[in-house]
Amino acid sequence: MALFVNFLFIILILLPSFDKVLSFPDEIPSKIQTQDMQALIAQACMNIENQNSCLANIHNELTRTGPPSATSVINAALRTTINEALGAINNMTKISTFSVNNREQLAIEDCKELVDFSVSELAWSLGEMRRIRAGDRTAQYEGNLEAWLSAALSNQDTCIEGFEGTDRRLESYISGSLTQVTQLISNVLSLYTQLHSLPFRPRRNTTTLHETRTDESWEFPEWMTEADQELLKSKPHG
Secondary structure, X not given: OHHHHHHHXXXXXXXXXXXXXXXXXXXXXXXXXXXOHHHHHHHHOOOOOOHHHHHHHHHHHHOOOOOOOHHHHHHHHHHHHHHHHHHHHHHHHHHHHHOXXXXXXXXXXXXXXXXXXXXXXXXXXXXXXXXXXOOOOOHHHHHHHHHHHHHHHHHHHHHHHOOOOOOOOOHHHHHHHHHHHHHHHHHHHHHHHHHHOOOOXXXXXXXXXXXXXXXHHHOOOOOOOHHHHHHHHHXXXX
């Protein structure tokens, strides 16, 4: 639990800096400059059940990032996605009080951890996107990116599978929010791919978190214990 709480603090600390993570010398391609920002926002909420809520959340996040641009839309969509994931975790915590047996309780705890992984893997994926867009197209970075994106998109399905062997009563309460998290992640990554023409080629993850976190922005905070740091470094290989 301490690791879970600590990493959420890391995410909250990093979020304000994601404009830098997504910024490049030619931040917005010329063909994007003439596109309607509303169309990009709509794409970020594509196939989301509650469209009005999603669009409102994106617009609210945009007000915190200054004038709208392609990069700010991605940033706002990312913030909205992480907020949705954190909301799903909070919802599962409340639902756990209705658990009547250890099997259900274990499924819920595993599910919370998987969604937490989605938050961290999405952040790591965006870091790898910056490396690739900066011109480093080595296999290890593309491999990391593919592995983390795939994990972030599949974690919620793995969570649902964990309820096999139960009466699936509790599953029905959380499946909707998990589907929304998966769709939002897919939308964010699809939008980024479209805007930056980033190819996705599946490769194996062959490096460690320590090797890829060479940027100053990814340094562990002083208050994190060495044990927690080692656990975080090992997460992508779990």
